[in-house]
Amino acid sequence: MEHIEREAMEFDVVIVGAGPSGLSAAIKIRQLAIENNLPDLSVCVVEKGSEVGAHILSGAVLEPRAMNELFPNWKEEGAPLNVPVTGDETYFLLSDSKAQKMPHWMVPKSMHNEGNYVVSLGNVVRWLGQKAEELEVSIFPGFAAAEVLYHEDGTVKGIQTGDMGIGKNGEPTHNFTPGYELHAKYTLFAEGCRGHLGKRLIAKYNLDKDADPQHYGIGIKELWEIDPAKHKPGLVMHGAGWPLSETGSTGGWWLYHAENNQVTMGMIVDLSYENPHMYPFMEMQRWKTHPTIKQFLEGGKRISYGARAVVKGGFNALPKLTFPGGCLIGDDAGFLNFSKIKGSHTAMKSGMLCGEAVFEAIAAGVAKGGDLAIARVLEGEDHFDKELTAYTDKYNNSWLKEELYSSRNFGPAMHKFGQWIGGAFNFIDQNIFKVPFTLHDLKQDFAVLKTVDASTFKPNYPKPDGKLTFDRLSSVFVSNTVHEENQPAHLKLTDPSIPVNVNLPKWDEPAQRYCPAGVYEIMENDDGSKRFQINAANCVHCKTCDIKDPSQNITWVTPEGGGGPNYPNM
Known part of the structure; x- marks a missing residue:
C-alpha cells in the first residue's frame, strides 16, 4: 500500500x-x-x-x-465493590464425584480473602x-x-x-x-x-x-444466573485437582457468588501442560459436572462466556x-x-x-x-x-x-513438583517460614508439549448437553464477539505450511484444542489433502495461540478497533 x-x-x-x-x-x-x-x-x-x-x-x-x-x-x-467476601472455601477434587474441603489453616495465607470484594x-x-x-x-x-x-x-x-x-x-x-x-x-x-x-x-x-x-495460563470463564435459593452472596470457592489431574496438568478453578443471583466461575489451565490431546475448553466444561460445582448450576442459566490468557511468571x-x-x-x-x-x-x-x-x-x-x-x-x-x-x-x-x-516461588514450585508436593512447599513458604532460596522455571510453555507418539492418554470428553455443558461456537455467541469480516486476518502465520506439515503429524495440530473459540480447524480438501483453516471472526483476543503454538508460528496482531468480544458484567 x-x-x-x-x-x-x-x-x-x-x-x-x-x-x-x-x-x-x-x-x-x-x-x-x-x-x-x-x-x-x-x-x-x-x-x-x-x-x-x-x-x-x-x-x-x-x-x-x-x-x-x-x-x-x-x-x-460509588465504586462497584458491592459484595464483600463472606465465605472462603478451598477444595481438592479427588475424582469426578469426590472432593476434599481443605481446612482454612491448611490454605496458604496468600489465598485468604478476608476484606476483599467479589466484583465484575x-x-x-x-x-x-x-x-x-x-x-x-x-x-x-x-x-x-x-x-x-x-x-x-x-x-x-x-x-x-x-x-x-x-x-x-x-x-x-x-x-x-x-x-x-x-x-x-x-x-x-x-x-x-x-x-x-x-x-x-x-x-x-x-x-x-x-x-x-514468562509463564501463562488460559482462563476460561462463564457467568451464570442461578436459583436464588442457592445463591450465597460473597461466597468464594477455589480448588484444584480433577479433571486436570488426569493429564498431569496444573491449574485451578474458581466459583464466586456475586450480586443479583449471579455466579462467576471458571478454570485456569497452566499453558505449561504437556499432553497434546488436552483440550482446556472441554476440561472446563467437564469440571462443571462435578457435584461440588453442579449443585449451584442446576436450574440456572449461562448468560456470558469469555477467555483470556493470564500471566503467571511473577517476580x-x-x-x-x-x-x-x-x-x-x-x-x-x-x-x-x-x-x-x-x-x-x-x-x-x-x-x-x-x-x-x-x-x-x-x-x-x-x-x-x-x-x-x-x-x-x-x-x-x-x-x-x-x-x-x-x-x-x-x-x-x-x-x-x-x-x-x-510469592516468587509459588508458580515454579507447582510446575516443578506438581500439585501435591508443590502445594506442600507453598504451604510451608507462605504459612510457616520463608524459604531462603529462589526456584526458577526456565522452560518456556510452548516447549514442554509432548508429541502424540509420547502421549498415549487421551481424556474422554462427553458431548455437551447444551444445558450444563456447551460447545465452543455457542459459547462464542454469548461472548458477543463481532469482527468486520472484510479485513486482513489478524492471526499471522510465519510459515503457512507448518500447521499441516509439522504440527499435525507431531502434535495433532494442538491449535484445534487450545483455542477456546474454535478459530483453528484442520479441514479435508476434495482430494483428501488437509488444510489449516483460520476462522478469525471467532477470536476472543485471548492470545493463547501466540503463546502455546509449539512451532511459534502464530502471531496475534490487533484487528480493526472495536472488534472482538463485548463482555457485559465480566
Missing part, C-alpha cells in the same frame, strides 16, 4: 489500554497535575474494545489496597474510566494501537492506531479511514497479558535478558520496566501475583507508581523550560528525561515488589 498521510495528535502522555493499570496511571497523573497546578498536562488513553470494559475479563476477587490509595473515599464515590472487573474498569474522564483524561475507545512509532534515535515517539476499511486483500475499501499518529513525551503500554506491542518492545530493547521466561519473570520514551505497566509487564490468584490490585499499583514517575518527570521538565500538551521535541534542547528510571525505583521501594518477591 502506498505511503499514507496521517493526522498526528500530540499529548504529554499516551496510554495503550483502558484496563486497571492504564486507567490508574492516567488518573494518578491527572490527580497530581491538578494538585500541583499543571492543569494543562494532557493524557490520552486508547482502547481497542468498542467501549471501556468491553475486553475486560477476570474472576474477580478484588483486594482493595490499591483502590484505597487511588480513591480513599471510593465507597462514597469490567464494571470496576468502567467506573475508573468515568473517574478518568472527570479528570479530563481523553479516552478513545474503538481505536486499536497497531504500531509503535520511534524517533530517529530509537526513543519511542508514540503509537499509530489501526487503519479502518482495509479489505482482506490488504487494499483500501471505499470505507477506508487511515489510522492516527499519537505522539507523546511518554507512552505507557497497558495492553494486558501478552500485549502485541509490549511483546515487540521487550524484544527490541531486550528487556527480558535478566528475567526467567522472577518481570522484564525491565522502562525503555527510552516509555514503560510497561500491568500485565504487559506481568505483575499478577500467582500465589493470590490476583492481578487487579497489582496492575493498579504499577500504573499508579508509573503515573507518579511520569508526572514528576514532566513537572521537572516544565521547571527547566519545557512545554506542556505537546510531544517530545528532539530538535534543540529536550528538557524531559528520556527514560523513566524513577518508575523502577518506585517499584523497588513499594509494597508491590515486596508482595511479588514473597
Whole structure:
C-alpha cells in the first residue's frame, strides 16, 4: 500500500489500554497535575474494545489496597465493590464425584480473602474510566494501537492506531479511514497479558535478558444466573485437582457468588501442560459436572462466556520496566501475583507508581523550560528525561515488589513438583517460614508439549448437553464477539505450511484444542489433502495461540478497533 498521510495528535502522555493499570496511571497523573497546578498536562488513553470494559475479563476477587490509595473515599464515590467476601472455601477434587474441603489453616495465607470484594472487573474498569474522564483524561475507545512509532534515535515517539476499511486483500475499501499518529513525551503500554506491542518492545530493547521466561495460563470463564435459593452472596470457592489431574496438568478453578443471583466461575489451565490431546475448553466444561460445582448450576442459566490468557511468571519473570520514551505497566509487564490468584490490585499499583514517575518527570521538565500538551521535541534542547528510571525505583521501594518477591516461588514450585508436593512447599513458604532460596522455571510453555507418539492418554470428553455443558461456537455467541469480516486476518502465520506439515503429524495440530473459540480447524480438501483453516471472526483476543503454538508460528496482531468480544458484567 502506498505511503499514507496521517493526522498526528500530540499529548504529554499516551496510554495503550483502558484496563486497571492504564486507567490508574492516567488518573494518578491527572490527580497530581491538578494538585500541583499543571492543569494543562494532557493524557490520552486508547482502547481497542468498542467501549471501556468491553475486553475486560477476570474472576474477580478484588483486594482493595490499591483502590484505597487511588480513591480513599471510593465507597462514597460509588465504586462497584458491592459484595464483600463472606465465605472462603478451598477444595481438592479427588475424582469426578469426590472432593476434599481443605481446612482454612491448611490454605496458604496468600489465598485468604478476608476484606476483599467479589466484583465484575469490567464494571470496576468502567467506573475508573468515568473517574478518568472527570479528570479530563481523553479516552478513545474503538481505536486499536497497531504500531509503535520511534524517533530517529530509537526513543519511542508514540503509537499509530489501526487503519479502518482495509479489505482482506490488504487494499483500501471505499470505507477506508487511515489510522492516527499519537505522539507523546511518554507512552505507557497497558495492553494486558501478552500485549502485541509490549511483546515487540521487550524484544527490541531486550528487556527480558535478566528475567526467567514468562509463564501463562488460559482462563476460561462463564457467568451464570442461578436459583436464588442457592445463591450465597460473597461466597468464594477455589480448588484444584480433577479433571486436570488426569493429564498431569496444573491449574485451578474458581466459583464466586456475586450480586443479583449471579455466579462467576471458571478454570485456569497452566499453558505449561504437556499432553497434546488436552483440550482446556472441554476440561472446563467437564469440571462443571462435578457435584461440588453442579449443585449451584442446576436450574440456572449461562448468560456470558469469555477467555483470556493470564500471566503467571511473577517476580522472577518481570522484564525491565522502562525503555527510552516509555514503560510497561500491568500485565504487559506481568505483575499478577500467582500465589493470590490476583492481578487487579497489582496492575493498579504499577500504573499508579508509573503515573507518579511520569508526572514528576514532566513537572521537572516544565521547571527547566519545557512545554506542556505537546510531544517530545528532539530538535534543540529536550528538557524531559528520556527514560523513566524513577518508575523502577518506585517499584523497588513499594509494597508491590515486596508482595511479588514473597510469592516468587509459588508458580515454579507447582510446575516443578506438581500439585501435591508443590502445594506442600507453598504451604510451608507462605504459612510457616520463608524459604531462603529462589526456584526458577526456565522452560518456556510452548516447549514442554509432548508429541502424540509420547502421549498415549487421551481424556474422554462427553458431548455437551447444551444445558450444563456447551460447545465452543455457542459459547462464542454469548461472548458477543463481532469482527468486520472484510479485513486482513489478524492471526499471522510465519510459515503457512507448518500447521499441516509439522504440527499435525507431531502434535495433532494442538491449535484445534487450545483455542477456546474454535478459530483453528484442520479441514479435508476434495482430494483428501488437509488444510489449516483460520476462522478469525471467532477470536476472543485471548492470545493463547501466540503463546502455546509449539512451532511459534502464530502471531496475534490487533484487528480493526472495536472488534472482538463485548463482555457485559465480566
